[in-house]
Amino acid sequence: MKYFDIGQRIRRYRKACGLSQEALAQKVGISVTHMSHIETGNTKLSLPVLAKIAEELSVGTDALLSDAPKPDKAKLSAEVQDILDSFEIDELPVAVEVLRALRDSLAKRRA
Structure with missing residues (x-):
């Protein structure tokens, strides 16, 4: 599993929602440092944290775990x-x- 790729997807969705790392970290209940490490792939994230991030970004966990096929x-x-x-x-x-x-x-x- 490529944690960097997951972190970059989280980053894209976070920015699309207009949220800062600080705002998303607060909503999820983790430190800003932990959020930064998740987005850069420097740490593994737990399933509960992944689920909370997905919920706050209004996306499915599958969208964060893998790239969706490009639309035709x-x-x-x-x-x-x-x-x-x-x-x-x-x-x-x-x-x-x-x-x-x-x-x-x-x-x-x-x-």
Whole structure:
């Protein structure tokens, strides 16, 4: 098991949630030093700590333990197009507006 990889996934999810190491450590009930060591792979984490981290980050433990397969962008694009095709013509501007708002919100979370 590659603890560094697990730590980096935790770090990515933590940042996506807008949490500092200090904030997540406090929520999980561990020291900031321990959280830092988990993220750098310098320590092994227990199952209870892994479960608490996953809960606080609103992800499954499986997402922290292994990389999920990369989504097929062409397949997803086709699915989005199918959904857009199902709208009435007067509904399309609203659907596009919702997609733009979602894109902008996700971009802010990544930043």
